[in-house]
Amino acid sequence: MARFPRLRSLTLKGKPHFADFNLVPHDWGGYARPWIEALARGCPELEELRLKRMVITDECLELLARSFPNFRALFLVSCDGFSTDGLAAIATHCRHLRELDLHENEVDDRGEWLSCFPESSTSLVSLNFACLKGEVNAAALERLVARCTNLRSLWMNRSVSLEMLSRIVSKAPHLEDLGTGSYVHDPHSESYHNLINAFLNCKSIKSLSGFWDVAPRCLPAVYPICSQLAYLNLSYAATIQADDLINMIGHCTKLQKLWVLDCIGDKGLAVVASRCKQLEELRVFPSDPFGHGTIDSVTEEGLVSISSGCPGSTRCSLITIAKNCPNFVRFRLCILSPKKPDPLTHRPLDEGFGAIVQSCRGLRRLSVSGLLTDQVFLYIGKYAKKLEMLSVAFAGDSDKGMLYLLNGCRSLRKLEIRDCPFGDAALLKGVGRYEAMRSLWMSSCEVTLRGCQALAAMAPRLNVEIMHEEEEDAGGISCGGGLDDAQRVEKMYLYRTLAGPRSDAPSNLFTL
Amino acid sequence: MDGKRWRVDDSCLGLLDLIPNGGDWIESEDQKLQLRLGPPGGEGSSELSLGLPHRAASAKRGFSQTLGIEPVGDGIAPPPAAAPFVGWPPVRSFRRNLAPCSSTAGPPPQNQKQETRSKGMFVKINMDGIPIGRKIDLSTHDSYQKLSSAVDELFRDLLAEEGRSIPGLLDRDGGYTLVYEDNEGDRMLVGDIPWDMFVSAVKRLRVLKSTNLSLSRRAASH
Numbered sequence: 001m002a003r004f005p006r007l008r009s010l011t012l013k014g015k016p017h018f019a020d021f022n023l024v025p026h027d028w029g030g031y032a033r034p035w036i037e038a039l040a041r042g043c044p045e046l047e048e049l050r051l052k053r054m055v056i057t058d059e060c061l062e063l064l065a066r067s068f069p070n071f072r073a074l075f076l077v078s079c080d081g082f083s084t085d086g087l088a089a090i091a092t093h094c095r096h097l098r099e100l101d102l103h104e105n106e107v108d109d110r111g112e113w114l115s116c117f118p119e120s121s122t123s124l125v126s127l128n129f130a131c132l133k134g135e136v137n138a139a140a141l142e143r144l145v146a147r148c149t150n151l152r153s154l155w156m157n158r159s160v161s162l163e164m165l166s167r168i169v170s171k172a173p174h175l176e177d178l179g180t181g182s183y184v185h186d187p188h189s190e191s192y193h194n195l196i197n198a199f200l201n202c203k204s205i206k207s208l209s210g211f212w213d214v215a216p217r218c219l220p221a222v223y224p225i226c227s228q229l230a231y232l233n234l235s236y237a238a239t240i241q242a243d244d245l246i247n248m249i250g251h252c253t254k255l256q257k258l259w260v261l262d263c264i265g266d267k268g269l270a271v272v273a274s275r276c277k278q279l280e281e282l283r284v285f286p287s288d289p290f291g292h293g294t295i296d297s298v299t300e301e302g303l304v305s306i307s308s309g310c311p312g313s314t315r316c317s318l319i320t321i322a323k324n325c326p327n328f329v330r331f332r333l334c335i336l337s338p339k340k341p342d343p344l345t346h347r348p349l350d351e352g353f354g355a356i357v358q359s360c361r362g363l364r365r366l367s368v369s370g371l372l373t374d375q376v377f378l379y380i381g382k383y384a385k386k387l388e389m390l391s392v393a394f395a396g397d398s399d400k401g402m403l404y405l406l407n408g409c410r411s412l413r414k415l416e417i418r419d420c421p422f423g424d425a426a427l428l429k430g431v432g433r434y435e436a437m438r439s440l441w442m443s444s445c446e447v448t449l450r451g452c453q454a455l456a457a458m459a460p461r462l463n464v465e466i467m468h469e470e471e472e473d474a475g476g477i478s479c480g481g482g483l484d485d486a487q488r489v490e491k492m493y494l495y496r497t498l499a500g501p502r503s504d505a506p507s508n509l510f511t512l
Numbered sequence: 513m514d515g516k517r518w519r520v521d522d523s524c525l526g527l528l529d530l531i532p533n534g535g536d537w538i539e540s541e542d543q544k545l546q547l548r549l550g551p552p553g554g555e556g557s558s559e560l561s562l563g564l565p566h567r568a569a570s571a572k573r574g575f576s577q578t579l580g581i582e583p584v585g586d587g588i589a590p591p592p593a594a595a596p597f598v599g600w601p602p603v604r605s606f607r608r609n610l611a612p613c614s615s616t617a618g619p620p621p622q623n624q625k626q627e628t629r630s631k632g633m634f635v636k637i638n639m640d641g642i643p644i645g646r647k648i649d650l651s652t653h654d655s656y657q658k659l660s661s662a663v664d665e666l667f668r669d670l671l672a673e674e675g676r677s678i679p680g681l682l683d684r685d686g687g688y689t690l691v692y693e694d695n696e697g698d699r700m701l702v703g704d705i706p707w708d709m710f711v712s713a714v715k716r717l718r719v720l721k722s723t724n725l726s727l728s729r730r731a732a733s734h
Binding site: 018020021022023104131135159161182184185186212213215235236238285286287334336338367391393418419 | 606706
């Protein structure tokens with residue numbers, strides 16, 4: 001920090017992506033405190049701070065709020081460790097706050113915070129509290145929205161009723177991004193009627209989200225703005241059935257990004273493919289990810305399938321999507337059953353994903369799933385030249401797969417692999433790539449301690465961290481005594497570093 | 513095979529006819545890569561040969577055995593059971609609680625012609641004096657009367673042990689009163705608003721002993 005006393009904006013990312021799915025120990029690290037303390041000492045001009053997957057406490061938020069007189073924007077994404085008390089401190093002390101964006105954080109609800117924005121505070125441009133679990137003070141929210149005339153983005157949480165929504169939207173017709181709360185009401189009510197009118201006035205809304213607890217009969221209020229939308233997130237809307245989704249999406253001809261639940265089905269995605277010609281990103285979430293015995297809804301149901309041709313073929317669906325949507329920059333498909341082959345041909349899905357990478361030349365992010373051999377990696381390495389992030393699970397046959405990737409994907413920055421048969425040979429062959437990459441995660445693969453140690457020895461500018469569950473090996477690994485060299489490492493995470501091993505790692509994590 | 517077109521097997525016959533412009537979009541200038549339907553391998557060593565022994569699935573893992581999967585090749589691999597893996601599927605935990613009801617094995621939603629909009633609307637219901645709650649499906653009732661009987665039935669067994677029953681839930685003269693928590697978190701008396709609106713607003717139910725109710729009334733009036 002001493003080197004950059006005029007620092008205005010800082011972005012920090014902490015834990016590996018797989019922390020989102022509980023694969024990373026809770027105390028892995030990523031603590032914001034040392035950073036905020038250093039900033040408070042050395043960078044008084046700080047205006048903006050973005051944290052992703054870090055641990056931040058209420059005390060830190062208070063320190064942040066009090067230390068930077070020009071502070072304008074706070075973005076917390078997938079963070080935890082704080083409560084609404086910390087938010088209250090931010091609201092109270094940050095006089096010029098323009099943006100407060102809380103995206104998918106774990107926040108303890110301790111009560112009031114919205115009313116802590118002073119009545120004199122009118123600077124807010126963007127406010128996102130969709131991830132908060134508790135109630136918000138409706139009156140305070142309304143007053144805040146009314147006086148912040150520059151407010152362009154507002155994402156509210158589940159506790160906000162449709163009635164509140166209608167009052168708020170009528171006070172903020174210039175909104176560009178809107179996240180509703182619970183979207184449930186009697187469609188014959190006055191509130192709903194007011195909402196319809198409020199939406200008719202909103203000519204600027206380009207992104208729409210929320211829709212927790214939806215009453216489908218209230219959806220038509222939204223139709224007039226659908227044709228303006230670039231981004232639509234219906235992935236929280238578990239109560240909307242396919243037909244209502246289709247009706248809604250049918251209006252969204254300018255859509256670039258769509259997040260939806262798999263109950264949209266084949267027919268729904270066929271509508272998406274035919275109406276949303278500008279689609280760049282599609283995410284289909286399972287509506288019942290942890291259910292038992294149900295069909296894998298994110299396979300043939302989750303993809304476009306030529307209805308009269310190859311019903312139920314994932315491979316054919318992928319080919320069709322690739323052809324119709326060559327502009328995809330992100331494509332992430334999760335087939336719920338690991339290693340599941342194409343239901344029709346019972347063959348791997350290599351060609352399907354091959355079609356995706358061959359057609360979508362601008363693809364930057366890809367997640368693959370289902371039954372996949374080394375062949376799919378050959379395709380990815382060959383065609384996915386702009387690919388920056390790749391997630392692989394339960395795929396491949398041998399080290400060749402990983403090598404195809406490391407040799408072919410020249411733009412690759414983040415590679416995360418779990419449960420694949422890639423081992424030391426592939427890991428070591430890639431040593432020339434890792435310093436040009438942000439990180440590599442490998443868990444439940446064939447990589448051994450010996451391989452990791454060899455890699456660490458070859459690459460002093462990498463932190464090669466291994467995480468092991470058994471407590472009794474603490475200290476054993478560093479002496480090379482307790483853990484057998486040939487034993488597979490459960491979790492390995494490596495990243496480039498200028499500072500060497502970190503001091504905030506938990507006891508079952510070792511940097512080689 | 514000319515290397516420029518997909519080799520089509522019987523199960524996908526006619527596929528190319530159904531894709532507009534046939535398969536020309538998949539023509540690649542690179543002749544080396546041939547996207548085939550057959551399983552990989554058999555094309556000689558690639559330029560990425562390691563010169564190291566091919567690593568088969570490690571015996572220590574027993575991975576395939578765990579899942580009960582046959583190696584893919586000739587036969588039809590049986591669909592693997594959805595074995596529970598840590599962190600799988602890669603879905604964030606807050607998405608577990610979105611659905612209003614638990615899903616049950618059954619026909620996919622598209623095949624059901626449903627009169628009601630919801631898939632089944634289970635809400636929790638607790639009763640004063642009974643530590644374990646129940647769940648009740650509001651979509652199977654269309655009136656307060658039916659709800660009242662259903663609640664009575666739900667707790668009847670538990671109450672029978674004590675020789676009690678709960679008639680007149682809606683009367684407020686009986687020993688018990690039915691209340692609910694609405695979507696704003698407030699506790700409300702059941703029965704004031706139209707049924708449809710109630711169904712939209714209700715988050716959970718509670719059967720209160722009426723003595724508790726009047727106690728709180730007395731408290732409120734002070």
